[in-house]
Amino acid sequence: MWGGRFGGGPAEVMRAINSSIATDKRIWREDVAASRAHAAMLGTQGIISADDAAAIDQGLAAIADEFASRGVAEDSALEDIHMHVEHRLAELIGPAAGRLHTARSRNDQVATSFKMFVRGAIDDVVAAIDHCEAAILDRAEEHAATIMPGFTHLQSAQPVTLGHHLMAYREMLVRDRSRFADARARLNQCPLGAAALAGTSFPIDRDATSTALGFDGLTANSVDSVSDRDFVVDYLAAAALCSVHLSRLAEEVIIWASQPFGFVVLPDAWSTGSSIMPNKRNPDAAELVRGHSARIVGDLVALLVLLKGLPLAYAKDLQDDKAPLLDAHDLLMISLAAMAGMVADLQFDAARMRAVAAAGHATATDLADWLAASGIPFREAHHIVGRAVAAAEAKGVNLDQLSLSEFQAIDPRIGAEALERLTVESSVASRSSAGGTAPERVIAAVAAARAARRDR
Numbered sequence: 001m002w003g004g005r006f007g008g009g010p011a012e013v014m015r016a017i018n019s020s021i022a023t024d025k026r027i028w029r030e031d032v033a034a035s036r037a038h039a040a041m042l043g044t045q046g047i048i049s050a051d052d053a054a055a056i057d058q059g060l061a062a063i064a065d066e067f068a069s070r071g072v073a074e075d076s077a078l079e080d081i082h083m084h085v086e087h088r089l090a091e092l093i094g095p096a097a098g099r100l101h102t103a104r105s106r107n108d109q110v111a112t113s114f115k116m117f118v119r120g121a122i123d124d125v126v127a128a129i130d131h132c133e134a135a136i137l138d139r140a141e142e143h144a145a146t147i148m149p150g151f152t153h154l155q156s157a158q159p160v161t162l163g164h165h166l167m168a169y170r171e172m173l174v175r176d177r178s179r180f181a182d183a184r185a186r187l188n189q190c191p192l193g194a195a196a197l198a199g200t201s202f203p204i205d206r207d208a209t210s211t212a213l214g215f216d217g218l219t220a221n222s223v224d225s226v227s228d229r230d231f232v233v234d235y236l237a238a239a240a241l242c243s244v245h246l247s248r249l250a251e252e253v254i255i256w257a258s259q260p261f262g263f264v265v266l267p268d269a270w271s272t273g274s275s276i277m278p279n280k281r282n283p284d285a286a287e288l289v290r291g292h293s294a295r296i297v298g299d300l301v302a303l304l305v306l307l308k309g310l311p312l313a314y315a316k317d318l319q320d321d322k323a324p325l326l327d328a329h330d331l332l333m334i335s336l337a338a339m340a341g342m343v344a345d346l347q348f349d350a351a352r353m354r355a356v357a358a359a360g361h362a363t364a365t366d367l368a369d370w371l372a373a374s375g376i377p378f379r380e381a382h383h384i385v386g387r388a389v390a391a392a393e394a395k396g397v398n399l400d401q402l403s404l405s406e407f408q409a410i411d412p413r414i415g416a417e418a419l420e421r422l423t424v425e426s427s428v429a430s431r432s433s434a435g436g437t438a439p440e441r442v443i444a445a446v447a448a449a450r451a452a453r454r455d456r
């Protein structure tokens with residue numbers, strides 16, 4: 001298609017390194033749609049005849065049917081998806097196919113098609129995030145009052161409710177969702193009409209193609225239009241962080257399912273066995289979610305490095321934008337689906353979590369808070385409770401197992417009501433500040449999240 005000035009064909013390796021069809025065939029739907037919009041505009045503007053525009057449109061529609069039913073027949077001699085479509089069009093409708101490429105270049109063509117693909121990918125991810133959020137909300141509601149140890153430094157810190165802990169992941173996903181929505185809004189400007197890099201002398205109507213293809217407006221600068229891949233970086237940055245969030249949840253599932261923790265049992269549907277150890281039930285899906293996030297972060301880095309130092313406008317390096325995006329998208333979609341499925345199916349051992357939450361003097365802060373509320377400066381209260389913890393440890397019991405007289409021997413201001421604060425149930429119920437772990441707050445947070453979903 002560009003051979004006019006060439007005497008010989010490309011070397012075999014030249015052909016191989018130049019071919020991107022194995023990857024960019026996945027954007028055929030967008031490419032065909034953009035070509036149909038372009039051809040219709042050329043016809044309306046009188047740049048090509050109405051007959052040619054109609055023939056091109058019919059041919060492209062036939063190609064879409066073909067690709068949908070039989071896939072794209074790859075031919076490395078045809079380089080990329082754009083050449084495949086145009087070549088097939090020529091086979092179907094003859095010389096009129098050669099008019100489709102009037103007033104455009106593959107440079108604005110690929111930018112347009114790929115933007116449309118990334119836009120669709122974002123819509124898919126947002127739906128998958130919503131699905132994962134729904135699973136979290138259901139389990140958080142179910143476990144609004146289930147007690148587990150809350151950790152800092154992975155050391156038992158204070159009891160929390162499982163529902164509250166799960167809702168922390170909901171917050172991350174909501175931020176991820178908004179990052180994807182931002183990326184979508186920012187990318188939705190149509191580059192078609194920038195042609196190779198400078199614009200075109202033909203009287204094109206960029207607004208018409210932009211509107212037909214669902215864009216909100218036009219890119220403002222033709223050089224930027226063909227060299228900008230910020231939209232790929234935006235997608236990948238949002239994907240990388242989302243995958244990091246999923247990886248943190250996956251890591252918790254892995255820890256919780258380990259025998260020393262025993263907080264959850266991974267149901268059969270989300271476990272694998274070992275070929276040598278019959279006792280094993282391995283959390284492979286969670287481990288792969290954790291592993292996939294490494295690859296997705298790598299895909300982001302690949303795009304950033306691809307762009308770094310690249311002079312304007314188009315260079316073929318940019319063809320390498322698709323593989324990282326597609327890789328990250330596939331990995332993120334399956335990670336979101338797997339986490340949604342695992343969250344829905346995890347079998348929590350509430351008794352075990354409560355027992356572990358109560359161990360380790362977990363309500364020491366509650367006693368200190370009670371003393372501080374009764375007028376003792378918190379620093380002094382902290383010291384008093386520290387002595388009580390030491391006394392409990394010396395006796396080999398948990399703080400809540402000391403008697404009132406033992407407490408009063410440490411400090412007579414510790415009253416009987418203070419002891420009621422020492423159960424884990426009372427501890428979590430007392431943390432009812434906004435955003436706190438109290439069951440009533442969890443119920444309210446789930447309700448607010450559901451209302452927000454309805455308003456989206």
Ligand code: ARG
Pocket residue numbers: 020024080081082106107110314316318319320
């Ligand atoms: N396959 C190319 C890409 O994905 C299309 C643009 C080719 N442009 C060019 N001037 N060779 O970037």
